[in-house]
Structures are given as structure tokens and as C-alpha cells.
Amino acid sequence: MPEQTTAYRRYLELLSEKFPTVRSACTEIINLEAILNLPKGTEHFVSDVHGEYDAFKHILSNCSGVIRERVADTFRLELTSAEQADLCTLIYYPHRKLRRLREEGVATDEWYAITLMRLVRLARYLSDSYTRSKVRKAMPAEYAYIIDELLHASPGEGDGRQGYHRRIVDTIVDTGSADDFVVSLASLVKRLAVDHLHVVGDLFDRGAHADKICDRLMEYHSVDLQWGNHDIVWMGAAAGSAACLAAVIRNNIHYDSLKILEGAYGVSLRELALFAEATYRADDGMSPVEKAISVILFKLEGQTILRHPNWHMEDRLLLGHVDVGRGTCEVGGRSFELRTRDFPTLDARDPYALSDDERRVMDNLLEAVRTSDKLRAHVNFLYEHGSAYLVSNDNLLFHACVPMNEDGTFHPVNHQGQLLSGRAYYDYADRLARRAWLEHDQVSLDWMWYLWCGRYSPLSGRVVKTFERTYFTDRSTWEEPRDPYYALTDDPATCRRVLEEFGCDPERGHIINGHTPVHASAGERPVRAGGRLVVIDGGFCQAYHKTTGIAGYTLIADPRGMRIKAHRPFASIADVLDLNADIMSDDDRFEVEPRPLTVGDTDTGVGIRSQIADLRALLDAYRAGELPERTARS
Template identity: 40%
Template sequence: MADIKFLELLANDYPNQKAATAEMINLNAILALPKGTEYFLSDLHGEHEAFIHMLKSASGTIKGKIDEYYGGILSETDRDDLAALIYNAEAEIARRKKSERDFDKWCNTVIYRLITICKSVSTKYTRSKVRRRLPKYWDYAMDELLHADDEENKLHYYDAIISSVVESGSAEDFIIKMADAISSLAVDQLHIIGDIWDRGAHPDDIMDFLMGYHDVDLQWGNHDIVWMGAATGNWACISNILRMNISYNNFDMLEVGYGINLRRLTTFAEKVYREDPCQKFMPHILDENVYDPVDPVLAAKMHKAMAIIQFKLEGQRVMAHPEYNMEKRLLLDKINWEKGTVTVEGVEYEMQDMNLPTVDHDDPYTLAEEENAVMESLEASILNSDKLQEHIRFMFSHGALYKKINGNLLYHGCIPMTEEGEFQEVPINGSNYHGKALMDYIDEEVRKAYFAPDEAEEVGRSGDIMWYLWEGSNSPLFGKDKMTTFERLFIADKASHKEHTRPYYSLIRESAPCVKILLEFGLDPSRSKILNGHVPVKIKDGESPIKGGGLLYVIDGGISKAYQKQTGIAGYTFISNSRFMALAEHKPYSPLQSDGTQVFTTPAVKIVETLPERMMVLDTDQGADIVKQIEDMKQLIEAYQKGLIKEKDE
């Protein structure tokens, strides 16, 4: 029998045999349900509108349900309008209020249609689980409508519910909440395989959305980890996130979203680069700022100022950590000020820009006094940003370096490997680690760096490990030999810009390395897959996201607008349900039109594997947990029967 103390605690929730037996019956019933649908996405890069649309539309699945149920009943236009309502209910309602002669009648009609679609996406779940996904205050009415039958004496009852909703003036809220419930029920579990931040305008909105999502986990990407490092106050990480997001014109996110005060940086940049056009540093404007527009010329000066600070701070971290083997990235001291050149790994290149007034020729990696003041101000803003710190804590509570889920292995970058296909020994904090042990150790140290820096094994400034993971050559999150930011900003010769990927990325074209990785993590290659992000798949150049003979899927398809010219598409969703695994290939997202209409392109969905048998909850990790809970219930019932624990009335 299980430990009696544990059973006594369990008895607080199930105080008698009837309660324990009822729960055991419920748990056994859940095991017999089909596995819920899992969605996997990666490399969101701040593209909040595109990402939220993907989730609201369930990557095209909801349109498929609409066509299935209303294909012979509604016109294609009406079916598209119903999809638009589910994807963005507020916008579609606003449009309809202007165009419909009888808006209440329209509300009455679409509520019936939404109920039909909601029924279709909820069939895999218990009634109690569906009700938990329904919105507060509306759950009773929606639950009754979802479980309507054809009994003639109940038709008036259901009509009365809908009529009451419309006549009370609550139809708009009801419709919005019903649309949200449909999207929520269509996706049982959401897995984000790294890189929420940078490039796109609003990772803060993505994080707000994810924090309200019903079942989500996150695997950290290199762009996430540098933000996590910045949240510890690490200056090398802070300088990177500021430089990148200034370079992409993301001032609304920085100053309004996270409340990061850029005033000292602005004043400093204007003063130092007043006569410098900073042409090479002009921002990439993918999205316009609404609340905090900054003149592009000023943004360029801020970008340049932040870049020089970054190179100085990174040089300090390189010298503080010889074990990182990054000495080749010390470039400020390789500038020949007389010739106007810089030597990179033995090759001398002409510098495009020699106006570096804050760089001391004899001591190039020390911050000038004003630069130091800029960093102190930025650190204070970041440490005191409640919103940012809340988001970072969510990254820790719901995230990890990797995850094993339902037999699959999820991670963002790579597992460091040698050219021979062996796991690379990576020196960190005085010891060498490889394979799974490397990932486990890094995960532990990253958590300590944020929550308990005094207990971390790293030397130097707290959060240095996050900076190394951001751009270190053997980092499992970076996966390249170097990050050539300096070269791209200061050297015209594009040969110097090349960043070579690590052996992992060529090895995974074959199945053997993928088998090796799965076995290292205790998974069965005959039934497991690796889901991987980080490196955009260039479909237009003939690349395939499917690697290793079908054992590994790279699902970075370019949600970020910055990558779509390279990939030719606008992102992937990997879908795993009870019957098959599929890849949804997305086209670029079209924002709301000025007339209130929405143009949606349904993604192309390709089934990549059909399961030999339908996968049930019993076959999942959740099922394994439920089996344990059932055994606990049996033990509790036995304890009641033997009088070891006294029964109570509920």
C-alpha cells in the first residue's frame, strides 16, 4: 500500500469511497478518448498578428471544419465570412454592424453556426473538459447549446437561450467568447520551439497571449535566452537586445510595451554622432511605430552607439571566459587606425566606417564614462520592468532547454556534434559535458543565473552563460561558428559576413545521427520524432523541412517577415493528432483591410505520417500520469475498505 500520509492528503479531495470510485471511473473514461491535437510552432520573432491568426485559425483546421459541415449549405463567401468571424471576431462584428440591415438577426444566425463548429472541435474531450474551456459566465449557456439534441420539446429551450442572449444586448460578447472557445478547443496542446523575441514588432503581445493560453510549453531559443540574460541585468545581453530591436525600429515594444527608458541613450547618440549620417546603421522598418515613432536618422545613431557598446562589453566577456574559446571575436583591438582596416582571423579588410570616437585606441574594450551611464540606465529599466520580468518568469515556469512529450523530442537549435557524428564535448564552468548531460546542465545553470546567482557555478557576471548560449560556437542554441555582427556593420566584403553552421546541420540529413540523438534522450526511434527550429527552411531553393529520413522536422519556415524572401513561405505548423502527423505551410499573413474585411489564405497541409493505429490518451504522457492516478485511487479505496482512513461526508 502507498504511504499512508500521502493517502490521507489525497482523502482531503476524495473524502469517501464514492468520491474516490467516481474519480477512478472518470479517469478510466478519459484514457479511452482519442489523443488531443498538438500544435508545434517555432521562430515567431515578434510577429504577433500572424502568430495569433495561426492559433485562432488552428492553422487552417477550422476552415476545414466549416467546409465539412456547411459545404453544401452555405456559399463559399458565407463560409469565408464565418471563418473570418472565428479568426477575428471583433473586426468582423464591427464590419457587420455597418453592413447588416438587421444586426440582431445576423447575430442570431451566426450563433447557431458557431455552435455547430464548436461541437465539431470538442468531440475528443469530456464534457467537463469542454466546459472548463468555455468562458466564465457564459459557460452554462454554451454548455447547454453544445449538448442540444433533437427532442422537439427542447427546441424552444435552445431558441430561448439564443434569443435571450441577443435581446439582452450581449450577443457581441457571446459571439467573441464562442469564437475564442472554438480556437481553444481546436488545439489541445501548444508547443513553441523557441525564438519569440526580436525582429518583429511585438513579442510582448505574443507573451501576453501565451500567458492566457490553456496548455502551452516553450523551448528556449537563442533569441529568448539573450532576453532572459538581459533580465538578470547582464550588460552583454542587454546591449544585444537593445541594438537588435533599435535596428528593427521596435520602439513601441521597448518603451511602451516594456517601459525601457531610452532617454539617456538617445541624448548620448545625438551628441556623439551629431554630424555622422550613420547610413550603414539605418533601421529595417518592417512595422511602423504607433505610439513612439522615432526618426530613422536618430534611430541609426542610437543603433551605432549601441553597437559599439555591445562590442566592448562582449570583448570583456570573451576575456573573462577563456573557456568559451571566442578570442577570434576580439576585433576592436585589431583595427589599424592609420590604414583604416581591421584584421579578422588573419585577413585584413577595409573598414567602411572609422568614426568611432568612443573607442580608446589603447584600451578599446573599456566603456567611456557616458557609455557606462547609458548601461546603468538601461539595466535599471530592465530590472524594474514588471511586464518584462513577468514574461521572463513565464519563460522559466513554462519553458526549458528541451522537452520530451508523447515520445517526441523538442529543442530549438542543435545537439552539438563533431564532424564524425559523435557528441561534442563542450567546456562550461570548468567541466566538459555532451549530449543530454550538456542540455540538462545548461538548463540548471540558466535557472540559477536568474533565480539564485550565488548558487550558480559560472564565473564572471551573472547571466554570462546566457550570453554564451546566444552566440558561442558550441552553444546548442546558436549552432554556428561565430556571429558576424561587427563584419556586417563595418566591412563591405560579404565573404567576411559568412556564419558557418556546425556539423549537426549536415549530419541530420541522414537518419543515423537522428537515431543517435533520440537514443541519447531515452526515446524510441521507431516511433519518435525530433522537432527543431532555428534555421529557416528555404523552400524556394528546394530545401525540405523533413530530415533524417523522416525522423527530424525543421519547422522554422519564416513567420518573420525578415526571412520570407529567403524561405518563400511564411512559417510552418507541425500538427500531431490521434490519426496522423502533418505540416501546414503558411502564406504571408494579410492584416485587416481598411474597409474591415480580412483576406485569409488557407495553408497547404501535407500529411507526413499516418499512424498505424489511432492514438488514445492511454498512449500519451498524460495517459501515463492518469494510470498512476488510478492506482492511487485504488489504494485510497482499499484504505477506506480496511478502515485505515476514516470516510467523511462531502
């Protein structure tokens, strides 16, 4: 055996505790080599769900249309289109569909027997991509043995074996367990159809049910998240940033989705509402509560900007330029008319100081957020399963952009005396976001606000004009200049530089973003720069459907390559159950692999090959007598 370091020899000694003999090490090597040759697991990528729970729930339930495809593959010659649709709906929502079928008298013993075997066949077809061990772990423990027996029947098995399986199914029906087995098999089918889910940012805001989306993702078998700007502002609020919390409240007022704060997370806005009613007028098109939280927000933002002159955001200190008497605000030497002159708490001598009442309201709101167990559980999930960016199988996932200069170089940001750009900037942002959650220091809390809307925030990528959009009547001031990244990445060469910066193969990898809605109805395509960039914000949010012309994208990476599904608007789950009205999707396979990809072609494969190398070194040590086998007697 080659000369080994003391540390590596100690590692082999520890490895020998798990694989104590030549035979056990050989068996594991054989198992791992076999896994390398299994088909690559199917990955799904979605972004910008924005609280649209029903549509997102259905996308998870129908696996972005993959279930419908697999049912067609398996039963095309046996079932009519209507029968296939019925089977799909049963898989999507088994509890509710079974209840309706029982009420209609359809769910007879014969129906159960036929349906169970169809579900078994579909699960068997999908299980071919996995080890038997992984499939069994995906089954409900109480039925794992029985389902395993049904799944691993041979196509050419004899009459006796077929009779054995028929008898299992008959007994399931006879004992009244059929509903449980239908539900279990439907869950298994969905679990096998998608191996892993990537959510590329923005679960929160606009729609009212981000809490339900978080609940659903917390139950999902395999998921990661890349934080979007609408996620980070909620994370900042939960960590204790008053500026982020004011932004969250203003967003929810603006999108008419306050029930998520009050109903889901138990954060009462009553004190804010009472303060607003007592302080502001309601006679100029803005509600008192909108006025109150907006002034609080811009005061807190001003305080944050003043604490960080290195951000060079002094031009966003607009509240101090408000002329209440004239009803104008001066920006860049020009005066702009304001929607309101109602600024009773604004002190021209110290425009960014909160009044005593404003401070009291915000202190109590921060305490309510701090004590919301459900919100803290959801934010903790975002930290545990999320990150600012992810490199996976040579794909680079982040929500918005990598800040760039016009010449294509990475723009440096000065933070606490450090000039950071590219990957180093993203790593720093990720570290400070985690520090905000753990330590709650002012610097990292301020950084959470900057990630939400700062000029060079990688999660935002634009100059955010919340003040102008709130107060200015001149809509030309509302335009939000975007980072040069968005124009530069139409060029494949720029995308390759970004991929290289994050350690991805520039010829094989892809940048996968959300954040900027793709205007499909105007001819925009999600796949850009010769396939190196994929933008998957297709507008899950209903407010964007007219703009985008679709209702969201799912990017699918499977053994054959990559394809993108453009979803049409979703009606309701009731329509799915009543009419089998599934979400329909247009499929575009834009990348085809020369051969089907295997586990060996993935990051998992890299790890497995490393394990195999270590096991072979252990074998060499056993066979050279440098390590003793741990036999039963030893």
C-alpha cells in the same frame, strides 16, 4: 495487500482523504479509464515568430487553418463557400466582424438566431474530443450553464427538447445578449480546436511587436515555450547582463524596431543617442548611434570572453586588432578593410575598457530595464512557461541544435570545470539561465550572453560574425559556420541517437526545431531524416518571405498523426474583415497513425494510469481492512 513501505502507506492514507470510500475511489477509476479512451488533444507547434504580431495573431485566431477545415466538415452541404468564409471571419474576430455586420444591417434578429445555432453546432462537433467537465471549464463562467445546455442536445431529441433550445436562443436575442454569446461561442470554438500550443523559440527581434505576442500568449489557455537565442538575449538583458542589453539595442537598431524598447517597455535611448551624436561622426554610412552601441557591445563581449578562457573564444577578440589609422582589422594574418575609421573611445592599450561616458550610459540603461514592469512580466512569463528544451509525447523540442562533433558524438563544453554534452549540457544551460534571473551573479549573466552567441551554444549553433557583419566590407568574412549537427541530422540514425539521449522513443519520436529557415522555394522540405526531424522555421518574419517562399509553418499533431501547414504570406486583418481574405495554407500529412491516438497514448495517459494504479491499491487496502473507509459518521 502486498507489504507496503511506511511512506507508501502514508501516501494511501493521504489519498483516502480525497477518496474516502470504496464508491468514491471506484467512481474516479471509472472516470479516469474513460478519459484514457478519449481522442488525443490536438497540439500545434510554431517557431521563429520574430515580432510579427499580425500574422501570429491571425494564426492563433484561425487556429492555423483548422477552423476553416472544421467549418467545411460541418456545413459543406449547407453553406456556400462565401457563407463558410463569413462564419470563419466571425469566429476569428467576432467583435470587429459584428460591428461591421451591424453597420451593414446584416445582423438582424433572424441572423443572430441562425448564427448562434451554427456556432453551437460547430462547438458541439469540436467538444467530442473532451470531457464535459473540461469543455465547461473552457466556457465563460457567466454563460456556462446556458452554453452547456445548448451543446449537449441529442441529434434525435424530440420536438419538445428542440423547442426548448430554440426558446433559449430566442431569449438570448430578445434580451440583447446575442453579441456576448457570439463572442463566447467563437472563443470556445477556438479553444476546442487547439488543445495545446508549443512555441519553439524566438518571439523577439526583427518584427516590432514581440510585446504584443507575449501579451497574447499570456492569455492563451495552454502553452509552453522553448527559448530561442533571440529570446535568451532579452532574458539576459532583463536579468542584468550589460553585454546582452547592448546586443538587444544593436539588434533593434539593425532591424529598425526601437519602438519596442522605448514605446512598449519604456526604456529611453535618449541618453545613448545624445552621447552618440556628441562622440561619433555621421559621414561614412553608419549612424552615430549604431557606431556607439556597436563599440560598447564589442567591448562588453571582449570582457566576457576574457573572463572565461575555457570557452576558447579568443579568436572573437577582434576589437583589439583594429588599426584605426589604416582603417583595417587583422584576422588570421590577413588585413580587412573597415567600413569606418571612427573609433574615438577605443584605447589601444586597453581596447575592451568602457569609457566613463559609455559606462554611465550602460548603467542607466540597465537601471531602466530593471525598472520596466512590463518587460519583467514578459520575461517572467518566459521563465515560468519556458525551458531550454522539452520532451513531450516522445517529441523532443528545442530551438536550434545539440552541439556535435564531425563524427556524430556530442560535443563537450567546459564550463566552470565541468565537461558537459548532450542532455546534461542542456540541463546545465537551463539551470544557469534560471539562476541568472534569480541571483544575477556574473557567471550566470555571462552564460546568458554565451547562450545568445557562444561558439557551442545549443540555442545558436553557429559561429556568430556580428563584428564582421558590422565593420568588414569583404562579405566573404560574414559566413557563419554551422555546428555539424545540422548536416548530421539529415541521417535518421543520428536523429535516433539524439532522441535516445533525451529519453525519447527513437522509432516513434521526432526532433522538432526552429532557428534555420527552410528554403521551400528552393525545394527544401521541413520534414527530414525519414520523418525523425521536423524543422518548422518557415519565415514568419516578412524579411524572410522571399528567401523561404512561404510565411511560416505550423506543425499539427492530432489523433490521426502529424501534418505540417505551410502558410502563404498574410496581407492584413483589415483584408480578412473586408474580403474574408484568410491566410491560405498548404497541408502535408507526412505521418498517419495505424489507429487514431487516444489520451492513453500520451504523457497525460502515463500519469492517469499511475493514478489508476494508486486508486486500485487504495481499493485493495479498503477491502482488506488495512485502511478504514471514511464514512460520514467517521
